[in-house]
Amino acid sequence: MILKIIMITGMPGAGKSEVANAFRNAGYPLITMGDVIREETRNRGLEANPENTKKVMLELRESYGPGAVAIRCLDGLCNQESNIIVIEGCRSIAEIDVFDDYAEELVIVCVHSSPKIRFSRLQERNREDAPSSWEIFRERDVREISVGLGGVIALSDIMLINEGALDDIQNSAKELVAKLT
Numbered sequence: 628m629i630l631k632i633i634m635i636t637g638m639p640g641a642g643k644s645e646v647a648n649a650f651r652n653a654g655y656p657l658i659t660m661g662d663v664i665r666e667e668t669r670n671r672g673l674e675a676n677p678e679n680t681k682k683v684m685l686e687l688r689e690s691y692g693p694g695a696v697a698i699r700c701l702d703g704l705c706n707q708e709s710n711i712i713v714i715e716g717c718r719s720i721a722e723i724d725v726f727d728d729y730a731e732e733l734v735i736v737c738v739h740s741s742p743k744i745r746f747s748r749l750q751e752r753n754r755e756d757a758p759s760s761w762e763i764f765r766e767r768d769v770r771e772i773s774v775g776l777g778g779v780i781a782l783s784d785i786m787l788i789n790e791g792a793l794d795d796i797q798n799s800a801k802e803l804v805a806k807l808t
Contacts, residue, residue, distance in 0.1 A: 635713065
């Protein structure tokens with residue numbers, strides 16, 4: 628059994644990847660749940676844009692239950708030799724429950740940023756699933772909350788506020804790595 632799973636959650640564009648990368652750079656294995664959805668979308672022959680990833684995420688949860696994405700991460704989780712595993716992108720309490728069965732300790736870290744800042748960041752990073760308009764961004768936020776992300780945020784053990792410069796969140800993340808490992 629894994630001693631500790633550190634789950635990093637937050638709304639799209641909040642800075643989860645920056646925090647996750649601090650753990651990865653410190654040598655801890657990282658599983659990114661969004662990669663599972665993007666990979667499944669491409670495996671279905673679809674472009675991994677917001678419309679298609681939304682469809683695939685909802686279909687997976689409808690077909691296999693609310694913990695479906697977490698269940699697809701278990702192979703990667705169980706193949707790790709580290710006593711500490713970092714999982715980025717938990718979006719529902721059902722996903723927490725899936726991972727909780729595999730660790731002695733589960734720590735949920737939420738990265739929070741305001742909607743305007745998150746939208747700006749998503750536009751700047753120009754990833755294939757970035758929303759092309761404010762309306763699509765807001766729709767994605769509502770969808771994320773509807774699948775349970777709000778509950779995960781409410782259950783977070785640690786809240787990092789990411790409203791400043793990139794250096795600020797990177798420094799906070801390094802401090803968090805030292806605190807939790």
